[in-house]
Amino acid sequence: MMRLELVKRPQRSALFSALSPFIAFLLTIIAGAIMFALLGVNPLSAFEIYFIEPISQVWQLHELAIKAAPLVLIAVGLSVCYRANIWNIGAEGQFILGGIVGSMIPVLFPQFEGPLVLPLMLLLGMVGGAAYAAIPAFLKTRFGTNEILTSLMLVYVAQLFLDWLVRGPWRDPQGHGFPQTVQFNDSAILPELMPDSGRANWGFVFALVAAVLIWILMSRMLKGFEVRVLGSSPRAGRFAGFGLNRMVFFAFLLSGALAGLAGISEVSGAIGQLQPVISPGYGFTAIIVAFLGRLNPLGIVAAGLVLALTYLGGEAVQSALGISDKVARVFQGMLLFFVLGCDTLIHYRIRLIGFAAPKLEATPKLEEAR
Amino acid sequence: MDITVNILLTIATAATPLLIAAIGELVVERSGVLNLGVEGMMIMGAVGGFGAGYLTGSPWIGLLAAIALGALFSLLFAVMTLSLATNQVATGLSLTLLGLGLSGMMGTSFVGQPGQRLPNLDIPGLTSLPVVGRLLFGQDPIFYISIALTAAVMWFLFKTRTGLTLRSIGDSHTSAHALGIHVIRYRYLAVIFGGACAGLAGGHLSLVYTPQWVENMTAGRGWIALALVVFASWRPWRVLAGAYIFGAVWIGQLHAQAFGIPVPSQLLSSLPYLATVVVLVLISRNKRLTMMNTPASLGQPFVPDR
Numbered sequence: 001m002m003r004l005e006l007v008k009r010p011q012r013s014a015l016f017s018a019l020s021p022f023i024a025f026l027l028t029i030i031a032g033a034i035m036f037a038l039l040g041v042n043p044l045s046a047f048e049i050y051f052i053e054p055i056s057q058v059w060q061l062h063e064l065a066i067k068a069a070p071l072v073l074i075a076v077g078l079s080v081c082y083r084a085n086i087w088n089i090g091a092e093g094q095f096i097l098g099g100i101v102g103s104m105i106p107v108l109f110p111q112f113e114g115p116l117v118l119p120l121m122l123l124l125g126m127v128g129g130a131a132y133a134a135i136p137a138f139l140k141t142r143f144g145t146n147e148i149l150t151s152l153m154l155v156y157v158a159q160l161f162l163d164w165l166v167r168g169p170w171r172d173p174q175g176h177g178f179p180q181t182v183q184f185n186d187s188a189i190l191p192e193l194m195p196d197s198g199r200a201n202w203g204f205v206f207a208l209v210a211a212v213l214i215w216i217l218m219s220r221m222l223k224g225f226e227v228r229v230l231g232s233s234p235r236a237g238r239f240a241g242f243g244l245n246r247m248v249f250f251a252f253l254l255s256g257a258l259a260g261l262a263g264i265s266e267v268s269g270a271i272g273q274l275q276p277v278i279s280p281g282y283g284f285t286a287i288i289v290a291f292l293g294r295l296n297p298l299g300i301v302a303a304g305l306v307l308a309l310t311y312l313g314g315e316a317v318q319s320a321l322g323i324s325d326k327v328a329r330v331f332q333g334m335l336l337f338f339v340l341g342c343d344t345l346i347h348y349r350i351r352l353i354g355f356a357a358p359k360l361e362a363t364p365k366l367e368e369a370r
Numbered sequence: 371m372d373i374t375v376n377i378l379l380t381i382a383t384a385a386t387p388l389l390i391a392a393i394g395e396l397v398v399e400r401s402g403v404l405n406l407g408v409e410g411m412m413i414m415g416a417v418g419g420f421g422a423g424y425l426t427g428s429p430w431i432g433l434l435a436a437i438a439l440g441a442l443f444s445l446l447f448a449v450m451t452l453s454l455a456t457n458q459v460a461t462g463l464s465l466t467l468l469g470l471g472l473s474g475m476m477g478t479s480f481v482g483q484p485g486q487r488l489p490n491l492d493i494p495g496l497t498s499l500p501v502v503g504r505l506l507f508g509q510d511p512i513f514y515i516s517i518a519l520t521a522a523v524m525w526f527l528f529k530t531r532t533g534l535t536l537r538s539i540g541d542s543h544t545s546a547h548a549l550g551i552h553v554i555r556y557r558y559l560a561v562i563f564g565g566a567c568a569g570l571a572g573g574h575l576s577l578v579y580t581p582q583w584v585e586n587m588t589a590g591r592g593w594i595a596l597a598l599v600v601f602a603s604w605r606p607w608r609v610l611a612g613a614y615i616f617g618a619v620w621i622g623q624l625h626a627q628a629f630g631i632p633v634p635s636q637l638l639s640s641l642p643y644l645a646t647v648v649v650l651v652l653i654s655r656n657k658r659l660t661m662m663n664t665p666a667s668l669g670q671p672f673v674p675d676r
Contacts, residue, residue: 149646161636164637331471333464
């Protein structure tokens with residue numbers, strides 16, 4: 001049988017480290033072309049609708065920024081976790097809690113207006129996200145509970161909590177029974193960056209600032225070094241006096257706060273009120289963004305824009321070709337698969353071993369020796 | 371009496387998919403591989419089972435399709451993590467994300483269509499017995515498969531040589547490799563078995579539990595199955611017990627909602643997830659016990675040196 005054999009490289013390949021996201025993207029395009037062909041659509045025209053048309057006008061670039069902002073914000077936080085080998089996969093829940101806690105001001109005190117409102121909301125959003133992320137961190141450090149499962153379970157709880165709030169105590173009494181809160185007043189709305197050309201708001205700036213700050217943290221500061229050491233070798237980290245439990249809290253609180261900031265930015269920016277569903281799975285897609293960006297904050301910005309485009313493209317093919325917008329999810333999933341597969345090339349060379357393995361020609365040589 | 375029997379029957383129906391998916395994952399984890407893609411494989415089984423049943427008119431073909439699709443989908447994970455030595459956590463996550471997307475796309479035309487339901491067992495004379503008749507002889511076929519599967523896995527893991535080999539691989543793949551055991555081959559088979567089980571569990575959802583296709587109809591059951599394996603500290607009979615406890619929680623909250631208990635329905639709906647967290651905390655509190663039971667190479671990639 002044909003099989004793969006991995007041969008360890010003496011050191012990581014810088015070439016493939018840079019190339020692998022692009023190879024992965026190319027493979028995704030090829031697989032996507034096959035998928036479109038199977039669906040009976042001309043792949044070329046489908047790709048034009050999917051990848052080109054959604055960003056061919058200025059206002060559409062604004063939409064791209066709106067989708068990319070939460071993805072980048074969440075993903076830079078997650079990259080710190082994953083670098084430290086800590087698996088927070090509940091960012092979706094922290095995003096929702098950030099949205100809820102930040103919305104307390106405009107929903108509960110709609111008369112409160114002025115320049116203080118927005119900063120307070122953003123702060124509360126970060127606190128909400130961080131507090132929700134603190135639960136799996138606490139359970140992991142105190143009881144050794146697996147953080148993957150607890151952080152994920154809390155996503156479902158957060159979704160149901162939001163659903164209850166907007167259908168119950170926080171529902172707009174003048175909302176004709178619709179499950180939503182009051183429209184936020186003007187001082188609780190995240191301003192648009194360039195209102196003349198499109199809807200993009202300050203959330204995108206937050207994302208860029210966060211990416212730069214996390215980049216500085218990871219590459220220029222001791223804390224970033226600590227993260228990397230503990231992630232690659234917890235034993236070495238212990239000898240250096242780095243505390244694993246403190247790191248778990250640091251990573252969870254940081255990523256939770258950023259996810260919470262993303263949540264309140266989305267609610268006060270793109271939506272303007274709370275609804276039963278405030279995220280098309282940003283918290284999960286951000287996991288893909290983090291890996292596609294090589295867990296590097298600056299790479300994550302680029303990856304966030306790519307994944308934002310898959311959302312817009314999904315909507316575009318749905319309206320133009322009548323294909324389910326779930327196609328976006330498929331593209332995102334395939335992309336992550338190929339990225340992870342290509343990452344193998346960084347550390348290993350791949351050898352294909354064919355059906356006819358070369359036989360050891362020992363016998364004739366032995367005879368010669370005689 | 372009838373009500374009790376009915377409740378027990380619905381608990382069994384709710385527990386069966388959890389049990390099957392968890393038993394499959396248990397074998398996978400015993401071989402040292404952590405596949406977080408259970409949710410994705412399960413939803414692929416659900417959509418495949420529903421689709422094949424709907425298109426052919428036969429729920430049995432649907433059942434086979436569910437198993438096949440789950441196994442096929444897990445093969446993707448196996449190639450990535452075993453042949454390419456990718457990170458198992460990230461690969462499993464991507465399997466779940468891909469499965470949720472792919473199933474949503476495949477199932478677009480199935481939404482709202484009537485599904486096929488696997489018929490319940492009906493043995494003349496036995497099924498009509500009072501009380502025990504329907505519990506023992508009148509359930510859906512997958513229920514019996516799930517019980518047989520649990521017994522078979524128990525026997526396989528702890529009474530056969532192959533099972534012992536599998537467990538040894540999970541505890542130390544390097545030692546197993548040094549002994550000349552084909553670590554990767556065993557793991558491939560284990561992962562595919564886990565995928566087939568997850569597919570079957572998904573098929574149960576769309577062919578028995580609610581014979582229709584609803585997007586994301588697994589609703590986190592794959593993740594709960596993963597938690598069950600930890601809760602059971604990798605022992606099949608404890609998985610059985612855990613699955614039925616969770617089945618009871620799931621049914622209990624549904625009944626509570628139906629009775630109109632003055633508690634928000636969302637709180638009741640979140641009980642299975644909260645219960646999972648609580649149970650995980652309780653079981654992991656005893657660190658020594660967890661350390662002792664966890665397969666020692668769980669989640670670590672293995673590249674054979676040659």
